[in-house]
Amino acid sequence: MNFxxxxxxxxxxxxxxxxxxxxxxxxxxxxxxxxxxPYATDLWKGxxxxxxxxxxxxxxxxxxxxxxxxxxxxxxxxxxxLAPIPFGPSVYVATEAILRFGSDAQKGAWLxxxxxxxAIGTFAFTEKPGQNAVAGIEASVSxxxxxxxxxxxxxxxVANVAIxxxxxxxxLGLYVVDLDGAxxxxxxxxxxxxxxxxxKLAFDGAAAEKLAGADEAGIAKLLDVAAVLQAFExxxxxxxxxxxxxxxxxxxxxxxxxxAANQAIKxxxxxxxxxxELARSNAYYAAxxxxxxxxxxxxxxxxxxxxxxxxxxxxxxxxxxFHGGVGYTWEYDCHLFYRRAKLLSxxxxxxxxxxxxxxxxxx
Amino acid sequence: xDFNDTPEEAAFRAEARTWLEANAELRGPDDDxxxxxxxxxxxxxxxxxxxxxxxxxxxxxxxxxxxxxxxxGATPMENVIWNEEQARFKTPGDIFxxxxxxxxxxxxxxxxxxxxxxxxxxxxxxxxxxxxLFSEPSAGSDLAGLRTTAVKDGDEWVVNGQKIWxxxxxxxxxxxxxxxxxxTVVKHAGLSYFVVNMKSPGIxxxxxxxxxxxxxxxxxxxxxxxxxxxxxxxxxxxGWSVALTTLMNERQSIGSGMGxxxxxxxVEFAEGIELDGKPAIEDTAVRxxxxxxxxxxRGLKNTSLRTxxxxxxxxxxxxxxxxxxxxxxxxxxxxxxxxxxxxxxxxALLDDEVTPDGAAWQxxxxxxxxLRIAGGTDEILRNIIAERVMGLPSDARADKGVAFxxxxxxxxx
Numbered sequence: 133m134n135f136x137x138x139x140x141x142x143x144x145x146x147x148x149x150x151x152x153x154x155x156x157x158x159x160x161x162x163x164x165x166x167x168x169x170p171y172a173t174d175l176w177k178g179x180x181x182x183x184x185x186x187x188x189x190x191x192x193x194x195x196x197x198x199x200x201x202x203x204x205x206x207x208x209x210x211x212x213x214l215a216p217i218p219f220g221p222s223v224y225v226a227t228e229a230i231l232r233f234g235s236d237a238q239k240g241a242w243l244x245x246x247x248x249x250x251a252i253g254t255f256a257f258t259e260k261p262g263q264n265a266v267a268g269i270e271a272s273v274s275x276x277x278x279x280x281x282x283x284x285x286x287x288x289x290v291a292n293v294a295i296x297x298x299x300x301x302x303x304l305g306l307y308v309v310d311l312d313g314a315x316x317x318x319x320x321x322x323x324x325x326x327x328x329x330x331x332k333l334a335f336d337g338a339a340a341e342k343l344a345g346a347d348e349a350g351i352a353k354l355l356d357v358a359a360v361l362q363a364f365e366x367x368x369x370x371x372x373x374x375x376x377x378x379x380x381x382x383x384x385x386x387x388x389x390x391x392a393a394n395q396a397i398k399x400x401x402x403x404x405x406x407x408x409e410l411a412r413s414n415a416y417y418a419a420x421x422x423x424x425x426x427x428x429x430x431x432x433x434x435x436x437x438x439x440x441x442x443x444x445x446x447x448x449x450x451x452x453x454f455h456g457g458v459g460y461t462w463e464y465d466c467h468l469f470y471r472r473a474k475l476l477s478x479x480x481x482x483x484x485x486x487x488x489x490x491x492x493x494x495x
Numbered sequence: 496x497d498f499n500d501t502p503e504e505a506a507f508r509a510e511a512r513t514w515l516e517a518n519a520e521l522r523g524p525d526d527d528x529x530x531x532x533x534x535x536x537x538x539x540x541x542x543x544x545x546x547x548x549x550x551x552x553x554x555x556x557x558x559x560x561x562x563x564x565x566x567x568g569a570t571p572m573e574n575v576i577w578n579e580e581q582a583r584f585k586t587p588g589d590i591f592x593x594x595x596x597x598x599x600x601x602x603x604x605x606x607x608x609x610x611x612x613x614x615x616x617x618x619x620x621x622x623x624x625x626x627x628l629f630s631e632p633s634a635g636s637d638l639a640g641l642r643t644t645a646v647k648d649g650d651e652w653v654v655n656g657q658k659i660w661x662x663x664x665x666x667x668x669x670x671x672x673x674x675x676x677x678x679t680v681v682k683h684a685g686l687s688y689f690v691v692n693m694k695s696p697g698i699x700x701x702x703x704x705x706x707x708x709x710x711x712x713x714x715x716x717x718x719x720x721x722x723x724x725x726x727x728x729x730x731x732x733x734g735w736s737v738a739l740t741t742l743m744n745e746r747q748s749i750g751s752g753m754g755x756x757x758x759x760x761x762v763e764f765a766e767g768i769e770l771d772g773k774p775a776i777e778d779t780a781v782r783x784x785x786x787x788x789x790x791x792x793r794g795l796k797n798t799s800l801r802t803x804x805x806x807x808x809x810x811x812x813x814x815x816x817x818x819x820x821x822x823x824x825x826x827x828x829x830x831x832x833x834x835x836x837x838x839x840x841x842x843a844l845l846d847d848e849v850t851p852d853g854a855a856w857q858x859x860x861x862x863x864x865x866l867r868i869a870g871g872t873d874e875i876l877r878n879i880i881a882e883r884v885m886g887l888p889s890d891a892r893a894d895k896g897v898a899f900x901x902x903x904x905x906x907x908x
Contacts (some may be wrong), residue, residue, distance in 0.1 A: 133497075133499075133500065133501070133505065133800070133803050133807045134497045134498075134501075134804055134807070135496055135497060135498065135797075135800040135801055136496065136801065136804045137496070137883070174906070185506075193769075200497065200885075212884075229673060263630060313533075360728030365586055365746065377887060378886075378887070382887070382888075388889070389891075390888055393887070393888040393890070395878070395888075395890060396875075397879040398877065398881035398882070398887050399874070399878075399881065400880065401881055401885055401887060402821075402877040402878075402880035402881045402884075402885070403877070404875075405818075405880055405881075405884060405885055406818050406821065406822050406880070409794075409797065409798060409818060410791060410798060410818075410822065411794065413794050413795075413797035413798040413800070413801055414790070414793060414794050416496075416797060416801065417793070417797040417800070419496070420496040420498075421688055423496065430840045432558045434786075434790070434791045435790045435794075438786060438787070438790045439790050439794055442790075483526055486777065486788035487782060487783040487787065487790075488782050488783065488786070489737065490764065490786045490789065490790070491776065491782040491785060491786055492761045494759060494789065495762060495766060495776060
């Protein structure tokens with residue numbers, strides 16, 4: 133029995149943490165959130181030099197070829213740092229889609245650029261509010277030309293390549309679209325978490341290359357993979373939010389004692405700790421299923437997703453509450469976590485969507 | 496990450512399995528797992544003692560105990576493997592867990608060689624069953640607030656008072672007992688620790704009927720019960736530190752035996768029951784609730800896998816055991832309540848012929864409040880996590896530095 137990451141994987145994680153602590157303190161997240169830069173470009177380059185974007189990309193395409201467990205550890209640290217880089221959509225979805233379904237030519241064209249960070253990928257999936265999944269996709273491809281509108285697209289204003297969900301002859305599939313090509317219009321949207329930008333993409337006859345094999349089952353698998361990796365990002369961020377909250381309640385005095393000495397607060401902190409640990413355990417199990425391509429990935433990914441969303445959101449809600457008035461100010465960092473929690477639980481399908489999916493998979 | 500046994504674990508498992516196959520019958524799918532302590536008939540007790548003796552003779556009793564006390568010095572992980580393997584066979588209910596898990600290790604740690612020679616071998620072989628006499632009506636979570644007294648009289652101590660929640664007291668030969676020997680000092684300093692013969696004159700045992708009608712534990716009354724001084728396990732007044740040894744062993748035995756239901760049977764239940772004319776599992780609200788429960792239950796199961804990994808690396812069980820009970824008991828109680836709701840008006844039936852699933856959810860709903868209290872209430876477990884795991888300040892204590900006799904108390908209950 134060894135349900136734990138190896139010493140080498142933990143070392144990689146520590147290296148990632150050290151790098152992010154030095155190069156991406158929360159002030160970096162705030163600078164992006166408050167400024168005009170869409171993402172932290174130096175941080176993105178630094179991450180690429182360390183091989184993070186190419187963590188699961190084979191060496192022949194310029195990747196570091198670490199493996200999924202290693203990528204999971206990196207994702208955890210990206211989450212802890214609230215790193216303001218377009219990491220998830222590019223690495224967990226776009227790179228993964230091309231790796232999984234791309235032809236040799238498609239891999240050769242995109243993977244080296246995605247792996248070294250010179251290109252940013254994204255996932256253009258939903259088209260309107262209330263939509264979570266494949267149902268209701270109207271974008272369509274005919275003769276290699278894509279038409280339709282995608283909203284919202286994470287990092288859609290800065291991405292170079294999108295994996296677009298669209299139908300062709302009634303069948304749903306995924307298409308690779310060069311966003312710097314003709315027939316693509318971008319419009320930036322106000323993001324709930326301004327440290328991760330979003331956009332509306334309109335396609336009018338844009339050149340679209342089909343990813344063979346990315347049928348509905350393939351798309352479901354892709355979402356499972358992305359959900360597992362993102363769960364690590366969420367649990368990492370939840371852990372950090374809980375640490376910051378703990379420091380605050382130990383230092384804040386009321387009625388002659390630290391507010392952390394009140395059972396009403398201690399007990400809710402204990403409950404949050406349980407939620408984060410349960411989510412961590414579920415993420416671990418899903419990472420194992422992902423790394424071994426076990427059939428249990430389908431249920432494990434849904435479970436990891438549901439508990440990661442809950443753990444992160446609940447932690448940030450209480451984080452603001454326990455900080456009292458200052459927790460509601462722009463100046464304190466609570467809202468950075470609060471925003472990121474909601475952003476990540478909205479991307480890749482909401483918890484409600486995944487709960488129904490989990491039951492589908494269990495019956 | 497690898498869920499397979501290491502070569503050493505696999506060898507141990509094979510050895511255990513070989514012995515079990517030669518000495519016990521495999522459990523069939525319809526054979527219920529034995530429940531500890533709820534049916535202590537003479538026949539069941541004799542069967543449990545015979546099985547323990549058989550294991551002891553072959554070196555499979557108390558496997559985590561050191562070899563010099565008759566154990567095999569097994570690791571916590573080997574103990575988990577043994578329990579997994581034994582669970583595959585039809586074996587009698589376990590009436591020895593308190594003796595083996597808590598009493599024996601305490602005697603080993605604090606007893607004299609004479610005391611150990613007198614008690615350990617018969618405890619190991621199952622010949623003498625042990626119980627633990629700690630809790631009192633006014634000393635549950637605040638264990639050190641206990642009021643049963645012992646007064647020295649020559650070479651003996653005279654004990655008066657009442658213990659409660661004593662599992663298996665009626666079948667036991669021996670009990671471990673914490674009492675107050677000095678009420679004029681602070682509460683932790685005035686305690687002493689004894690081993691008491693449960694057949695002593697002056698001991699009266701009254702079974703307690705639980706809300707599910709089971710009788711798992713007892714009240715034990717002491718009226719001028721005399722205990723020889725050579726059955727004292729601590730220096731006079733140092734009983735609390737001995738009790739802590741017992742409690743640490745309790746945590747270890749709970750931690751290594753942690754098991755949490757999956758709740759995936761709730762999915763099956765909701766498939767089989769109609770809610771307003773269609774299978775309940777097709778209702779979105781039902782699906783989402785069940786998904787929540789299953790997600791938490793899997794989280795607990797996956798956390799216990801992390802605990803097993805720590806055990807297999809030789810680390811002691813951590814606070815995960817507290818979390819397992821805290822989250823798991825509430826979760827099971829809520830899920831049982833939800834299943835009863837799905838049954839509509841029939842949810843209020845306890846009739847196992849008519850009620851879906853043979854009233855299993857109703858039985859669970861009735862037994863779960865007990866699980867939330869036993870071994871530490873939710874509130875105590877949250878304090879443990881908050882204070883010992885997260886390092887938050889401990890509660891302010893009104894009894895700090897106060898002589899026991901001066902500590903304010905409520906009216907007697």
